Amino acid sequence: MAKVAIKSEKLSPFGGIFPIMEQFDSKLSSVIDSTLGMRCRLYGYQYSEIIRSLMSVYFCGGSCIEDVTTHLMYHLSLHPTLRTCSADTILRAIKELTQDNISYTSDTGKTYDFNTADKLNTLLLNCLLSTGQLKEGEGYDVDFDHQFIEAEKYDAKPTYKKFLGYRPGVAVIGDLIVGIENSDGNTNVRFHQKDTLKRFFERFEQNKLIINRFRADCGSCSEEIVEEIAKHCKTFYIRANRCSSLYNDIFTLRGWKKVELGGIEFELASILIEKWKGKAYRLVIQRQKRIDGELDLWEGEYTYRCILTNDYESSEKEIVEFYNLRGGKERIFDDMNNGFGWNRLPKSFMGENTVFLLLTALIRNFYKFIMARLDVKRFGLKATSRIKAFVFKFISVPAKWVRTSRQYVLNIYSCNNAYADVFQNDFG
Missing domain, CATH: 3.90.350.10 (Transposase Inhibitor Protein From Tn5; Chain A, domain 1)
Structure with missing residues (x-):
């Protein structure tokens, strides 16, 4: 029988999500907050952070908003600077963005x-x-x-x-x-x-x-x-x-x-x-x-x-x-x-579910942006690959954040050298 060694290090099985979060933040966060307006002034979550948290659900293989709280919060919170909100906050934001019929x-x-x-x-x-x-x-x-x-x-x-x-x-x-x-x-x-x-x-x-x-x-x-x-x-x-x-x-x-x-x-x-x-x-x-x-x-x-x-x-x-x-x-x-969740609408009313349809459409458009920039062949993917294949081939890789030389570095535990090139050149 194989021996098992239990390690208490803060490893995440979704290492590929962190550069995606950073890319989302650099490309879309300012656009989202300028279009929708600032949600709060001090410590609350802005709309860009909430939409990024919703994005992470589907980019990590989730099927409903609640997955961010029950399965993903610990792993996403390992990022040293970017915050992830709970499912309740996402659902409240959807209600706030709802327009009357x-x-x-x-x-x-x-x-x-x-x-x-x-x-x-x-x-x-x-x-x-x-x-x-x-x-x-x-x-x-x-x-x-x-x-x-x-x-x-x-x-x-x-x-x-x-x-x-x-x-x-x-x-x-x-x-x-x-x-x-x-x-x-x-x-x-x-x-x-x-x-x-x-x-x-x-x-x-x-x-x-x-x-x-x-x-x-x-x-x-x-x-x-x-x-x-x-x-x-x-x-x-x-x-x-x-x-x-x-x-x-x-x-x-x-x-x-x-x-x-x-x-x-x-x-x-x-x-x-x-x-x-x-x-x-x-x-x-x-x-x-x-x-x-x-x-x-x-x-x-x-x-x-x-x-x-x-x-x-x-x-x-x-x-x-x-x-x-x-x-x-x-x-x-x-x-x-x-x-991207259209078969599992989260709310009880049409106006709120319309917000969800548009936010997930925004997320899918961003996914297409990522796939256009990614050297998909090095990860066994195609430009037309579905999000589930992307999760298995790119997102699901062990990773750990370490602090060295006064900065945080993401250690990826993979034999695929393509991660280093992608993170440094395209997403870094």
């Missing part, structure tokens, strides 16, 4: 609540500009989608997916979340979407971000929404909802072009349509022969899908290929649900 009444007299979280949405963009992930004056492609989050909370409403929850609208640039507005789970996706998008676009423009192309699903295909989108971007690509009035025009089309997309054969064509009076747009039509051979009542032997756009120059194939890239954005929602 806005209520809209529909034509049928029903009331639906929205939470715009303006200050935190502003913070989200300020942090991305601070880290250089977004740059003033540059053009970007923006995606917009709704994510239904299951949550049996006090004010959660039943969604069309047959569970209680919320329905946040999320704007994405590349792999970064750049805006979130929450709403009741039973709200129609088009209801006041124009106002949500207008707020997003105005924030982008205030920060001198140029929107080149915009993509969205059929939930954005209405006259007022498309009109608002067209004001703020150069070109848009929106999945057109099925409309029986267009089938006659589609069925009489000639000159279909056969193309292969993702190893599947499709036929493409495009026409100019006046979907709304006085407004002509291009409709790119994609059809695929039914595999089962059965005839549909409306579509016959083909399945049709359409994209509404104001891009009159690109080919049909280029437009379809660009729009299909939108499907990769689902990975972001999956990442937020399983890696």
